[in-house]
Amino acid sequence: MLxxxxxxxxxxxxxxxxxxxxxxxxxxxxxxxxxxxxxxxxLSIMDLVGPLGHATMRVDGHDWKLQFNSADxxxxxxxxxxxxRGNSVDLNGKALVVDNRxxxxxxSSFAVLSALLKKNVEFRPExxxxxxxxxxxxxxxxxxxxxxxxxxxxxNQPVHPVTTQNENSVKLIFKREPLVSEITSQPxxxxxIHSLSFSEDxxxxxxxxxxxxxxxxxVSGDGKSVxxxxxxxxxxxxxxxxxxxxxxxxxxxxxxxTQPGIGPQTHPSxxxxxxxxxxxxxxxxxxxEKLLEKDITLAMARRLKTELEDHGISARLVRDGDVNLxxxxxxxxxxxxxxxxxxxxxxxxxGSGVRIYSPAITSATEPVGKFxxxxxxxxxxxSRSQALAQAVAEEVGKKQINVVSFKTSLRPLNNIxxxxxxxxxAPDPANVxxxxxxxxxxxxxxxxxxxxxHARAQLEAQR
Amino acid sequence: xxPRSIQITVGLLLLGILISGLYMIKLTHKEQAKTLLGxxxxxxxxxxxxxxxxxxxxxxxxxxxxxxxxxxxxxxPSEPSLRAREALQAVLAQYLQNPSPHPLGKGADIKDVYxxxxxxxxxxxxxxxxxxxxxxxxxxxxxxxxxxxxxxxxVPGIARVKFVVDGKERETLxxxxxxxxFYQTAAVHELAKEFQ
Numbered sequence: 001m002l003x004x005x006x007x008x009x010x011x012x013x014x015x016x017x018x019x020x021x022x023x024x025x026x027x028x029x030x031x032x033x034x035x036x037x038x039x040x041x042x043l044s045i046m047d048l049v050g051p052l053g054h055a056t057m058r059v060d061g062h063d064w065k066l067q068f069n070s071a072d073x074x075x076x077x078x079x080x081x082x083x084x085r086g087n088s089v090d091l092n093g094k095a096l097v098v099d100n101r102x103x104x105x106x107x108s109s110f111a112v113l114s115a116l117l118k119k120n121v122e123f124r125p126e127x128x129x130x131x132x133x134x135x136x137x138x139x140x141x142x143x144x145x146x147x148x149x150x151x152x153x154x155x156n157q158p159v160h161p162v163t164t165q166n167e168n169s170v171k172l173i174f175k176r177e178p179l180v181s182e183i184t185s186q187p188x189x190x191x192x193i194h195s196l197s198f199s200e201d202x203x204x205x206x207x208x209x210x211x212x213x214x215x216x217x218x219v220s221g222d223g224k225s226v227x228x229x230x231x232x233x234x235x236x237x238x239x240x241x242x243x244x245x246x247x248x249x250x251x252x253x254x255x256x257x258t259q260p261g262i263g264p265q266t267h268p269s270x271x272x273x274x275x276x277x278x279x280x281x282x283x284x285x286x287x288x289e290k291l292l293e294k295d296i297t298l299a300m301a302r303r304l305k306t307e308l309e310d311h312g313i314s315a316r317l318v319r320d321g322d323v324n325l326x327x328x329x330x331x332x333x334x335x336x337x338x339x340x341x342x343x344x345x346x347x348x349x350x351g352s353g354v355r356i357y358s359p360a361i362t363s364a365t366e367p368v369g370k371f372x373x374x375x376x377x378x379x380x381x382x383s384r385s386q387a388l389a390q391a392v393a394e395e396v397g398k399k400q401i402n403v404v405s406f407k408t409s410l411r412p413l414n415n416i417x418x419x420x421x422x423x424x425x426a427p428d429p430a431n432v433x434x435x436x437x438x439x440x441x442x443x444x445x446x447x448x449x450x451x452x453x454h455a456r457a458q459l460e461a462q463r
Numbered sequence: 464x465x466p467r468s469i470q471i472t473v474g475l476l477l478l479g480i481l482i483s484g485l486y487m488i489k490l491t492h493k494e495q496a497k498t499l500l501g502x503x504x505x506x507x508x509x510x511x512x513x514x515x516x517x518x519x520x521x522x523x524x525x526x527x528x529x530x531x532x533x534x535x536x537x538x539x540p541s542e543p544s545l546r547a548r549e550a551l552q553a554v555l556a557q558y559l560q561n562p563s564p565h566p567l568g569k570g571a572d573i574k575d576v577y578x579x580x581x582x583x584x585x586x587x588x589x590x591x592x593x594x595x596x597x598x599x600x601x602x603x604x605x606x607x608x609x610x611x612x613x614x615x616x617x618v619p620g621i622a623r624v625k626f627v628v629d630g631k632e633r634e635t636l637x638x639x640x641x642x643x644x645f646y647q648t649a650a651v652h653e654l655a656k657e658f659q
Contacts, residue, residue, distance in 0.1 A: 054643075284638055285598035293598070293638075327634060346639070348599030350525055357600060360654055375644045404528075406657055408604055411634065411641045424600055 021106060021128040022203035024135040024178035025052065027332030031175070031203050034106050034128065040093055041128075042103040045075065049116060052132075053328075054374065057102065064095070064102045071116050075102055082108075084115035127200035129178070137179045141186060141196055149192040150229040151209060155179075158223030160338070161207075169210040170217050170228055179205040192230055270460075272308055272315040272452060273339035275412075276301035277346050277422075280324030285348045288432045294322065296347040300425060300441050304345070307442075307449035313456070331415035335377070341388060341452060341459070342420040344413065347435055351426020353402030354444055358382075358389035358421050359414050360407035377415050384419040384459050391458070392421060392451030399447040419459055423448060514538065520554050521612040521655065523565035523605035530609055530658040533557070543618050544578040550617040551576070551586065551610055558606075565605060568595010574629070582622040583645070584614065590629045596637040603640035608658060611651045621648055 021043060022031045032047040045066065049055050053069040066073040073084040075095045082089045082104075089112060093105035104112065109130055110123035122131040137159070142152045153172075159179075161172035181198040188194060193211040200206070209215060209228045218227050276297035278284035284293025301317050308315040316337070318330050334342045361376045372379060386407075393403045413420045425444060427434035434440040516539040521530050535553045539546050551573045558567045570591030577585040596603065611624050623645045627633070633642045 278638065282638060346600055348601065350528065351601070355601065360650065375641075406601075406604075407654055408600060409641050409644065409646070409654075410600060410604075410639060411643070414641070414644075422600065426601070 019128070020203040021048075021109070021130065022175075023048070023051070023130045023132065025132045025332070026135045026336075027329065028336040029135075029176045029178065035103075037096055037098070037103065038094070041106040042093075042096060043106055043109070044101045045104050045112070046101065048104075048109060048113070051374075052117070064097075068116050073112075073116060075104065077102075082112065084112065085118075087115060089115050124200065127205070128203050129200060129205070131178050131180070135178045137174075137177045139179065139181070143188050143190060143193055145190055148230055149190050150227050151188075151193045151196065153207070153226040153228070155224050155226075159219070159226070160223065161217075161219075161226070163217045165216065168213060168215070169208055170215045172207045172209075172217060172226065174205045174207075175203075177205070179207075193228065270314060270340040270456065271337060272313055272341045272343065273318060273334050273337060273418075274301045274304050274308075274315055275318040275330050275334070275342065275344040277344050279319050279322055282324065284346070287347065287349060287435060288429070291347075291432070291435055293347045296425065296435050297345040298322075299436070300347070300445065301345050303438075303441050303445040304343070304448055307445040308452060311449050311453045313449070313452060327412040327415070331377075331412035334412075334420075335415075335417045339416075339418045340456075342413075342416045342418050343448065343452075344410075344420070344422040346422055346424040348424055348426055349432070350429050351404075351424070352428050353404070353426065354396055354447075355424040355426050356389045356393045356396070356403060356405045356421060357408040357410055357413070357424065358385045358405070359416075360409050361414060374415055377417050378413060378420060381417065381419050385413075385421055387458055388419045388452070388455045389421045391455035392423070392448050395451035395454060396444060396447030398450075399443045401444060401447065419455075518550060518553065519613075519616045520550065520557070521609045521616070522554065522557050523602075523609045523658075525565050525602065525605075528601060528605075528658075530605060530612070530655060532659075539617070543581075543620070544576045544584070547578070547584055547586075547614055547618045547621070548573050548576040550613050554609055554613050565602070565609075566597070567592065567606070571595060582620055583625070584618070584621050584623070585625045585627060586610070587627050587630055593628045593633060593636055593642075598637040598639065600639045603636040603638075605658065607636065607640050607646070608651060608655050611646055611648055612655045615648050615652055624648060624651075 019034045019041065020031050021034050022029060028051070030051045032043055034041045034043045046055060046057060049066070049068050055066065055068045058065045058067070062077045064075045064077070066075065071085050073082060075082045077097045078094050080091045080094050082091055082095065089108070091104055091108040091111070093107065096103040106128065107125065110121055113130065113132065114121045117132065119133045124130070137155060137157055139153050139155045142154070144150050144152060157177070159174065159177050161174050161177075164171045164173070183198065185195060185197040188196070191212065193209065195210045197208045197210075198205070199208070211228075212230055214230050215228055218229075219225070220227060276294070278294035278297060282294065284297065287293060287296070298319070302320075305315040305317060318333055319325055359378045359382060361379050361382065378385065389405055393405050397403045408422070410422055413422060423444070425435055425441070427440070515536055517534050518537050518539065519532050520535050522533045523530050537549050537553045539549055555567065555571060555573065557563070558565050559569075559571065568591045570589055572589045572592065574587040574589055576587070579585065596606065607626070614621055614624060625645045626636075626642045628642070636642055
């Protein structure tokens with residue numbers, strides 16, 4: 001009887017101890033496995049750089065030629081030097097080939113990424129964390145003394161920590177956030193809150209708050225504040241306690257955050273990210289009457305945000321001004337924020353109302369290991385995107401607006417890891433003025449918001 | 464003695480002949496310049512062999528927001544990449560006529576077509592194909608879909624298609640349709656049904 005249980009415990013123990021490395025950029029973060037080989041830790045070069053851009057590997061005998069965006073690199077099996085952008089880079093160990101994958105020592109990650117990206121790379125080798133382009137999340141701690149003292153942790157970005165509660169402490173585990181701190185331990189002269197300590201290990205960062213019994217943590221302030229206090233839990237300030245794809249995809253996260261003492265407000269909120277397409281030098285389509293697509297999309301996006309908020313749905317714009325943003329940056333923002341829904345706004349002729357596009361993966365790129373290719377990152381969300389498109393089309397149609405739905409291979413929809421659609425304002429050429437008409441835009445925005453509200457429950461059920 | 468009136472008339476006639484001559488020379492130069500400019504817009508391609516075939520081409524019609532099959536008489540070589548180029552140029556010829564069902568920029572053309580591993584085509588277009596393409600999701604999708612579906616119909620065995628512009632990769636055709644990916648022809652075939 002005990003043998004299967006012991007085996008299960010052993011497997012779980014191994015899973016817990018799996019070694020990993022986390023890479024953080026200002027837009028996103030990802031964790032990759034590392035393995036012991038020949039006395040040191042190794043990782044797959046494609047795992048390391050694949051999510052950072054367009055990477056392809058070509059094998060030529062013992063040489064492995066990596067094309068990463070515009071950079072070239074050559075690795076040779078069994079050699080401890082690589083050629084990156086024409087410069088020799090020391091790998092601190094031999095490059096290995098295992099299961100048709102090129103492995104390099106973890107220690108060489110810093111040198112390889114620095115040479116490939118030409119960006120600021122910070123490597124924390126003991127914690128196996130890599131921060132690219134100054135992607136650091138900082139926090140401040142403020143102790144409020146009183147009958148029930150509380151500790152307010154303020155972050156410069158929204159956070160989604162996994163919270164675990166022990167007898168006399170609360171632990172916040174930051175798996176995706178590039179949390180850093182110069183101070184490892186901060187004692188407090190208080191009978192409820194005794195100390196705050198920061199640690200980082202195996203690709204994650206943690207904050208442990210020690211104190212009296214029944215400490216609990218609540219997230220508030222759009223996810224930028226965490227309050228630690230003795231039970232009972234303080235009221236939530238989070239507007240919509242709906243789990244994001246992040247927490248939904250990791251069963252352990254969901255189960256831990258529902259432990260006694262941890263309020264539902266620790267769930268990240270459901271966010272609709274609205275992308276007013278084009279902007280800056282990219283004017284988009286040149287429409288009649290000197291209208292620019294980039295201006296219409298921004299005006300429409302602002303109206304949609306207002307309508308969504310009127311429905312009690314959190315919304316955010318990818319841009320709220322006339323700025324240049326690449327398609328990659330737009331997708332990275334959506335994925336980094338773990339948006340619940342992504343909606344791109346477009347405007348174009350000819351048409352007869354509104355066109356709704358859901359993504360179609362026409363790309364022929366194959367997955368690399370467990371990573372989906374950037375070109376088809378959307379593939380796991382296709383059915384949800386189609387359900388969203390259908391709900392939005394139905395609701396916009398109810399506003400007496402002609403709606404046509406298509407599937408399309410449109411960037412950045414195919415790069416988004418969330419239900420994603422594009423909405424194109426496309427009135428009849430005889431009614432071009434509708435494009436900038438407040439009445440038309442508000443009517444369409446109300447329809448979209450209503451569609452999102454209807455689809456939300458269904459999308460969440462499918463998570 | 465020649466009367467003064469005749470002297471003036473002859474003088475005016477000579478002046479008229481001179482002005483007409485100068486104007487003719489100017490018109491000739493203008494035509495030559497136009498011819499030269501036109502030839503620069505289009506790539507020089509070798510003469511095409513093969514026999515004339517009646518092929519099916521998928522043509523975009525902006526007014527109806529639809530794609531429709533049409534027939535065209537084209538000299539089709541047997542070599543797949545040449546065959547692909549001729550088929551694609553037959554579609555573009557529809558778009559470059561005046562009036563056009565789906566206007567493209569002047570000089571839009573196929574520079575070359577490369578066949579890789581017998582199943583992948585890389586289509587190199589002129590810069591004008593992308594630079595002069597009207598911007599809009601639907602218009603761009605219709606262009607790519609009509610070209611890929613025409614390949615599907617006339618060049619058997621092509622599984623993947625990639626577009627480059629003047630030999631270089633480009634993110635989008637005119638701000639919308641994806642040019643970075645390799646298109647799976649089977650997937651595009653399914654999408655094309657929505658437009659027909």
